[in-house]
Amino acid sequence: MGPRAGDALKGAIRGGKKVAGEAAEAALEQGAKHVGTDAAEEAAETAARGTSPAGAASTIAPNSTPGAVVPGKSGSFAELDAKAVVGDQLTPHHMPQAAAKFTRRGDGGALVLPHEEHVLTRTYGASGRRIAREEIGLSFREVLARDIRDIRRIGGVKYNEERGTPPTA
Numbered sequence: 001m002g003p004r005a006g007d008a009l010k011g012a013i014r015g016g017k018k019v020a021g022e023a024a025e026a027a028l029e030q031g032a033k034h035v036g037t038d039a040a041e042e043a044a045e046t047a048a049r050g051t052s053p054a055g056a057a058s059t060i061a062p063n064s065t066p067g068a069v070v071p072g073k074s075g076s077f078a079e080l081d082a083k084a085v086v087g088d089q090l091t092p093h094h095m096p097q098a099a100a101k102f103t104r105r106g107d108g109g110a111l112v113l114p115h116e117e118h119v120l121t122r123t124y125g126a127s128g129r130r131i132a133r134e135e136i137g138l139s140f141r142e143v144l145a146r147d148i149r150d151i152r153r154i155g156g157v158k159y160n161e162e163r164g165t166p167p168t169a
Contacts, residue, residue, distance in 0.1 A: 069112045072159045078106030089115045095151075096143040097123040099132035111151065111159065122150045 068085045080092035092110035123131050
């Protein structure tokens with residue numbers, strides 16, 4: 001990895017403080033099983049020290065259904081999927097994608113996104129299958145960092161707890 005790529009990866013991890021919120025933490029916890037506890041803890045600590053880039057204010061709007069997910073809510077895919085409301089156009093986005101097989105599908109970390117943002121992610125649909133093949137051999141941490149950068153590309157800082165409205169549901 002060249003110096004610019006290394007700096008980009010470090011910046012993504014450092015800046016990933018709350019982009020994926022608990023999803024990043026849950027994913028890191030699950031990743032500890034695959035990359036080792038020390039690496040997962042280091043990634044979590046690095047993310048916790050990170051800073052957010054300047055950006056627009058939050059546009060996260062709560063869902064009116066009690067107990068339902070809202071954009072920016074994070075947790076395991078199974079937990080979020082179980083709270084989904086049919087027709088609300090919200091969907092849990094695996095981070096890293098389930099096709100990478102770092103975790104079982106339901107146990108993987110996820111971040112709730114509006115459908116129109118989910119389709120823009122680098123791992124959605126056919127793009128996701130291609131990306132999974134290209135990223136074979138990358139570490140959990142490297143793939144998660146790419147996913148965090150991707151969410152920032154799509155949503156700016158609106159999913160950052162320190163810059164936007166923290167998810168409450």
